[in-house]
Amino acid sequence: MPAPPGRPVPYREDIRAVRRELTRAAADCLAGLLAAVFVLTPALPAVACATTPLWWWLLPEDIVVSPAFFGVRDWTTALLTPPVAVIHVAVLLRLAPYVALLHARVTLRLLTGGGTAGLAVRLAEVTTSRAEALDAHAAELRRIERALHDGTQNRLVSVRLHLGMVERLLDGDPDQARTLIRLARSQADEALAELRSIVRGMYPPVLADRGLAGAITSLTLRCPVPCVAETDDLVRIPAAVEVAVYYSVAEALTNAVKHGDASQVRISVRAEAGTLHVVVTDDGRGGAREVAGGGLAGIRQRVAAFDGATEVLSPSGGPTTIRMELPCAY
Structure with a gap:
């Protein structure tokens, strides 16, 4: 039965995800195996050299063991093998950190899909910062709107009303008109100061x-x-x-x-x-x-x-x- 219109084919994405994860797991296992080989190569001889005096004499006489750089045939050569173990340990300590770092980088590369995950994280950070910037911008616009509406606009309306009253009193009561003119001028000065304060807040x-x-x-x-x-x-x-x-x-x-x-x-x-x-x-x-x-x-x-x-x-x-x-x- 075909899938309903508008819906994805069942299991197709799941199958792709399983294949992708299996591929990553196989590659990680191969990288881990190679890393183990590089590490065990000096590790096993180090153990053999350190313990040669404990077991070499148990072997048949016609078998010559060679855990070090020379064959062990008697007690003299057997007692010389433990110092050789120090060389193998030094090589191991020198090699292991680089092998581990290389394996970690390969694993990280496999897990992140070649940087896709890092790109997704970066995209999420940019999206979040953009949303925060838009919120901050909207809040700033609301602050400016409130400052203009509650402060400057009211003072300018007051100036307009006073000027209208002055116009009616010019002929009948000049003294009162002068008082209103001074009051309107004071209101205009305060409105100008508020406008300057708002502009100063936008760009000092x-x-x-x-x-x-x-x-x-x-x-x-x-x-x-x-x-x-x-x-x-x-x-x-x-x-x-x-x-x-x-x-x-x-x-x-x-x-x-x-x-x-x-x-x-x-x-x-x-x-x-x-x-x-x-x-x-x-x-x-x-x-x-x-x-x-x-x-x-x-x-x-x-x-x-x-x-x-x-x-x-x-x-x-x-x-x-x-x-x-x-x-x-x-």
């Missing part, structure tokens, strides 16, 4: 004015605890990466002062082979834990959005070290 002006190195230096100057920044001559870095690094370092400093009770912080930023390496270390009490919605999770999401990596080392008692690596080449 200090980055445009002084670059990433200068921006990080400004963070250290505002830090309430002694802070040292080591920044190499940074190459040209994409603006989005600069923003991510700036806010990540700012968050790390905030955590060190607010939660880590640190007395000193050190920042290192260097670019090497198209990758930006950022390390923030404090001498606080340590024990930092990454929780959803927390500062460390925010740092990881910012870095992951650019296919970067974040490592947090914070043993109890300190110190706390946050390492970030981001691609920075155009």
Whole structure:
């Protein structure tokens, strides 16, 4: 009976999987057998040489044993064979690690299907980081929308209403109109300040004015605890990466002062082979834990959005070290 439309042929994929696994098992057994031969080749003579004085005299006189590099005919040659075992053991110890490493590489190659599994893992990581980047982007858009709606828009509406009242009072009550004009101007100034604050949150002006190195230096100057920044001559870095690094370092400093009770912080930023390496270390009490919605999770999401990596080392008692690596080449 043919398979129902839209459904795969029964067992076809299972049969392919079984054949693939059997092939891998056979190849692994063959590789293991060859590795065992290479290892046992010096191992068996070593055992024979070490034990020759215990059994050679039990053999018939017309049989000459040769576990070493020479034949054993009497007690003199028999007592010379145990030192030869040391040579075989030395060869074994020298050869075994390379054989084991080669066997491990062959097995790994068989298990990963020539890199397919590694590619799948990498694809899953990229997919996850992309989803996190989209979530962070959506959250940022919602934050900007709320800031514009709840703050700036209300102030601009208030300015419009005051101007309408001024228009009606110009002829009848000029003094009241002047008061409303001053109030509208104050509301406009506050709306402008809020707009500047929102824009500054999207791309800090200090980055445009002084670059990433200068921006990080400004963070250290505002830090309430002694802070040292080591920044190499940074190459040209994409603006989005600069923003991510700036806010990540700012968050790390905030955590060190607010939660880590640190007395000193050190920042290192260097670019090497198209990758930006950022390390923030404090001498606080340590024990930092990454929780959803927390500062460390925010740092990881910012870095992951650019296919970067974040490592947090914070043993109890300190110190706390946050390492970030981001691609920075155009």
